[in-house]
Amino acid sequence: xxxxxxxxxxxGGAAPEAKQPAPPAKPAPAAVDVSWDKLEGPVKDVTxxxxxxxxxxxxxxxxxxQIGKPLDRAALRDQVSQVFAMQGVGSVLVxxxxxxxxxxxxxxxxxxxxxxxxTAAQADGTSVPLPGQLAAANGLPLDPVLLDTVAGQxxxxxxxxxxxxxxxxxxxKPVGSQVDVSLVVSPGTRVVIDHVELAxxxxxxxxxxxxxMDLPAGPWNQARVDRAALQIDTYYYDHGYVNVSVDTxxxxxTPKFTIKEGDQFKIGKLSxxxxxPADEKKWLALLGxxxxxxxxxSAMTAGLQKLQDATKxxxxxxxxxxxxxxKTIDISFEIQKSVSPSSK
Amino acid sequence: MKYxxxxxxxxxxxxxxxxxxARAIIDQPVAIVGGQPIWxxxxxxxxRAAKAEASPDVFQKVLDELIETRLMLQAAxxxxxxxxxxxxDAGVQEIEKQNNLxxxxxxxxxxxxxxxxxxxxxxxxxxxxxxRLMQQELVPKIQIRASDSPVEFQMALETERRKWLENRKxxxxxxxxx
Numbered sequence: 001x002x003x004x005x006x007x008x009x010x011x012g013g014a015a016p017e018a019k020q021p022a023p024p025a026k027p028a029p030a031a032v033d034v035s036w037d038k039l040e041g042p043v044k045d046v047t048x049x050x051x052x053x054x055x056x057x058x059x060x061x062x063x064x065x066q067i068g069k070p071l072d073r074a075a076l077r078d079q080v081s082q083v084f085a086m087q088g089v090g091s092v093l094v095x096x097x098x099x100x101x102x103x104x105x106x107x108x109x110x111x112x113x114x115x116x117x118x119t120a121a122q123a124d125g126t127s128v129p130l131p132g133q134l135a136a137a138n139g140l141p142l143d144p145v146l147l148d149t150v151a152g153q154x155x156x157x158x159x160x161x162x163x164x165x166x167x168x169x170x171x172x173k174p175v176g177s178q179v180d181v182s183l184v185v186s187p188g189t190r191v192v193i194d195h196v197e198l199a200x201x202x203x204x205x206x207x208x209x210x211x212x213m214d215l216p217a218g219p220w221n222q223a224r225v226d227r228a229a230l231q232i233d234t235y236y237y238d239h240g241y242v243n244v245s246v247d248t249x250x251x252x253x254t255p256k257f258t259i260k261e262g263d264q265f266k267i268g269k270l271s272x273x274x275x276x277p278a279d280e281k282k283w284l285a286l287l288g289x290x291x292x293x294x295x296x297x298s299a300m301t302a303g304l305q306k307l308q309d310a311t312k313x314x315x316x317x318x319x320x321x322x323x324x325x326x327k328t329i330d331i332s333f334e335i336q337k338s339v340s341p342s343s344k
Numbered sequence: 345m346k347y348x349x350x351x352x353x354x355x356x357x358x359x360x361x362x363x364x365x366a367r368a369i370i371d372q373p374v375a376i377v378g379g380q381p382i383w384x385x386x387x388x389x390x391x392r393a394a395k396a397e398a399s400p401d402v403f404q405k406v407l408d409e410l411i412e413t414r415l416m417l418q419a420a421x422x423x424x425x426x427x428x429x430x431x432x433d434a435g436v437q438e439i440e441k442q443n444n445l446x447x448x449x450x451x452x453x454x455x456x457x458x459x460x461x462x463x464x465x466x467x468x469x470x471x472x473x474x475x476r477l478m479q480q481e482l483v484p485k486i487q488i489r490a491s492d493s494p495v496e497f498q499m500a501l502e503t504e505r506r507k508w509l510e511n512r513k514x515x516x517x518x519x520x521x522x
Contacts, residue, residue, distance in 0.1 A: 033366040040361055073385045074463055077371060084373070084381050092381075094371040098362045105370070144379045148517050155514065167514035245487045 034098070036073070041102035043067050050109035052088055059083050059107055071096065071103055080107070088112055088141070112141045116178035120154065123186040128154065130183075142172065142179060154185050162219025163187040164251040191220035191251040196228075200259035209235060213257075220251050232257060237297040240264040242322070242329065265295045268321075268328030272335065283333075286310050295329050304333075311335055375407060376519040377414040384522075386410055393457045407520070413474070415512045420473040423480065427472035435468040482508060 046063045048056040063079055066072075076094065084092050090112040097104040118137045120128040131150050151168040158166035165188030172179040196215050198206050212235050213228035229248045236244035236259075243262030249255035267289055272280045287303035289296070300318070308316050315336040320329050362368075373381035390406045391398050440450055454464050482504040490497040 034362045034368045036368040036370045038362045039366075039368055039370075071370070073371060074389065074460070077383050077385050080371060080383070081381060091373055093369065096368045096370045098364055098366040098368075100364050144376075144517060148378060148515075151517065152515055169514075170517060247487070 036071075036096055039071060039096045039098050039103050041099070042070055043105055044099055044102035046105045046107065048107045048109065050107075051111050052109075055086065055088070055109060058086065059109075063105065063107075066105065076105075083107065083109070090142075113172075113174070113177060113179045114139055114141050116175040116180050118181045118183070120183035120185070123184055128183070128185055134183075137181075142181070147181065147183070151183060154183065158185060158187045160219070160221060162190045162192055162221075164191060164220050164222055165189065192253060193217050193220060193255060194253045197254055197256040198259065199256055200261060203241070203261055203264065204235065204239070204259075222251075225249070225255065229257060232259060234297070236261060237295075238299070239296070240266060240294040242295060242297075263324070263327050265322065265327050265329050267291055267293045267295055268323060268326070268330040270331055270333075272333045273319075275335070283307055283310060300331075307333065307335075311337075313337055372521075374520070374522045375411060376517070376521070377411050378418050378516045378518075380414060380418070382407065382410050382414060389458065393459065395457075403522075407522075411518060412509050413470070415509060415516060416474045416477055417470060418516070419481070419512065420477040423477065425473050425476045425480070427469040427476075431472055432465050432468050435472060436465065439468075478505065 043066045045067065046060050048059045050056055050059075062082060063076075066076060066079070080092055080094055083089060088111055089109055091110040093108040093110075095106040095108065097106055115137050118130065118134055120130050120134075122128060131153055134146070134150055147170045151170050155166050155168040158168075166185065167188070168183065168185045170181055170183045172181050174180075193215070194217055196210060196213065198209055201209060209232055212231045214231070215224055215228040226248060229246045232246045233244060241261050241263070242265050243260075245260045245262075247258040249257055268291060270284050270287070270289075270291060272283055275283065284290075286306045287300075288306065289299050289303055293299075304316055304318065307313075313335045317334040317336070319332045319334060321332075322329050369384075371383050371385045374384050374387060375382040387403060387406050387410065388398075390410065391402060396402055436450070439445075440447070443450075443453075445453065451461060454461065459467075478501065482501060485504050486497065486500045488497045488500050
């Protein structure tokens, strides 16, 4: 029962369509007489309180299916989420009113506020130029998706300039029926790489690794650091170290990549499943690698491509078997033939 | 005495029914995550399913979890990660098998926690999508293999999940309304 309970405990509502958030200037809800679960009877009708008169018929049509049924908060939630996603809707409050013969659902719609003023600054108050999309936002309806996008762009700008922990957020403050929007960037500490350090590379020259890593001094760039670690990985795989692991360093002026090389493996027995001896000999020759060679992922990939071209196979699966004692890798190739149109 | 008890029960029932015109808040957003609301009813349902006692601390803890779940689901949506009906069927069957339940017994168990079959299937779909997102985004960053050391793998996965969530929280607008 454990997993069932875990699943149940984790139960949340369905993710609705992305849409506008509630405006911060929300009026206090009306006095409530009873808890929602005390309401009795089926849903009799749906009323909508909205400044935009065009919304009411749309919302009533959406919630039509609730009428005549007992109050089902989960089902209602899914539909009200759709109301929330409607253009111009800032927030939704759902009330129930007890009638003699059932329940009236009342949806109180708060409209999306318009922007009074928009500013962008760093946390220390240093002004940040507003991106083009927001240069003339005053007076327009609040668009959270656009603001999220712009905040993301601002963050990316700082991250790419060596601020790996940069964050950008926007907040609103009510001004009458409008809101002031503040975009605030917290850059964090700038990290500039001075030089890269390596540890654990007993069987590879640091110069060779640094060359393939291609990580010059300069502002920290996480994508380049991740790529550099991957390049080390590739280098070792091409030199037989198939159990290599590389720890990507945390942001630092002198990032240290720690390598666990593992053993070097050579190619063991090579075979092609279900091939005749003649075909097997011919096709294995195409691979360009042979038993006793140091394993190289790149060489094996190139050989596989040649094999695929020659056999016109739909797919070739190399099934590997490592022998840690002998430090060899046996590889059996399973060729999946293409189905020609005439054979159908 | 029998009639007195019946009368008392009738009186109790009558007292429980709210008067005509009584009003109740049925639902309202408690947070907005990336433009999507988290509803008060979601928190109530989660607390009820966990058979926990409602308190401000529990409310905040559940809200935190729902926010994180929503962040992961939004990322899964952005990555076009889906769960097919067959995968959900398989998930339900696996849970029935693990708990030695028939279809009917599962429905009874779900009802005890206040869930319908449709709601439960939706939850399984969410869990499959989150699992797939983690497989795609987080597992490649872990050096430990699950088959070598399941416990260490799970710990490393949780560490990566926390890092991913902290990073995501810097990127997505989250507004707490309560």
